[in-house]
Amino acid sequence: MGSGFIFDIDGTLIDSVDLHAQAWQETLAHFGFHVPYGEVRSQIGKGGDQLLPVFVPREQLERLQEHIEEYRGALFKREYLSRVKPFPRVRELFERIKRDGQRIGLASSAKADEVEEYKNIASIADLVDAETSSDDVDRSKPCPDVFEVALDRLRVEPSAALVVGDSPFDAMAASGAGLKTIGVLCGGFPEEQLREAGCVAIYRDPADLLDRYEELPAFFTRVRRTP
Numbered sequence: 001m002g003s004g005f006i007f008d009i010d011g012t013l014i015d016s017v018d019l020h021a022q023a024w025q026e027t028l029a030h031f032g033f034h035v036p037y038g039e040v041r042s043q044i045g046k047g048g049d050q051l052l053p054v055f056v057p058r059e060q061l062e063r064l065q066e067h068i069e070e071y072r073g074a075l076f077k078r079e080y081l082s083r084v085k086p087f088p089r090v091r092e093l094f095e096r097i098k099r100d101g102q103r104i105g106l107a108s109s110a111k112a113d114e115v116e117e118y119k120n121i122a123s124i125a126d127l128v129d130a131e132t133s134s135d136d137v138d139r140s141k142p143c144p145d146v147f148e149v150a151l152d153r154l155r156v157e158p159s160a161a162l163v164v165g166d167s168p169f170d171a172m173a174a175s176g177a178g179l180k181t182i183g184v185l186c187g188g189f190p191e192e193q194l195r196e197a198g199c200v201a202i203y204r205d206p207a208d209l210l211d212r213y214e215e216l217p218a219f220f221t222r223v224r225r226t227p
Helices: 018-032 037-041 048-054 056-081 089-097 110-119 143-156 168-175 191-197 204-210 213-219
Strands: 002-007 103-107 130-132 156-165 180-184 201-203
Touching: 002 143, 018 037, 018 056, 018 168, 037 191, 048 056, 056 110, 089 103, 089 204, 089 213, 103 143, 130 143, 143 156, 143 168, 156 168, 168 180, 168 191, 180 204, 180 213, 191 201, 204 213
Parallel strands: 002 103, 002 156, 103 130, 156 180, 180 201
Antiparallel strands: none
16 A cells, blocks of 8 residues: 545636636526526535535536536536646646656546546646545545545555545545645635635645645544444
């Protein structure tokens, strides 16, 4: 067993949170659910299975969920994907991690085809050892499933891995898998929310992580798995 980092993608490696919020708001409105932008944005980081119950009544959800998610996916690819950009120095950070002998995993609430696009946008496809998406699990973040799969595929123990994420849902999901989370502010969530969710340290963005990389090994310590 080795050690490594497990990265969230949206809002952590690529600047996409606002775009996802806009796509979800537009999608919900198309199906008759008019939700303020700020309320939608506060839920970005969850997969559709966890986000939709916040806004769609239970009696309508079972009938509409598949249609809503399909519409959202097509809309995002058509209108928003071309506007997604990586945060600065993401590839440099991944190269530094690899030089240190660490493994790198991705754990996202996005669909698998979106994850493939994002790896290319961030120019990291050749540096990733393992990945998981919402297609691999029954429940997306804040449930721990994507991180549990990522750990298995990365072949590391929870005590030998660190999660890097931008949302409270990353920290909550990671904690459920026995992992510690380092928060980044580039996704737009307030530092206070990230700390309350369990982040052990806060950095500005991937470039800040790279500049302060020597601090990170101190966080590889065992944590108690949430019951």
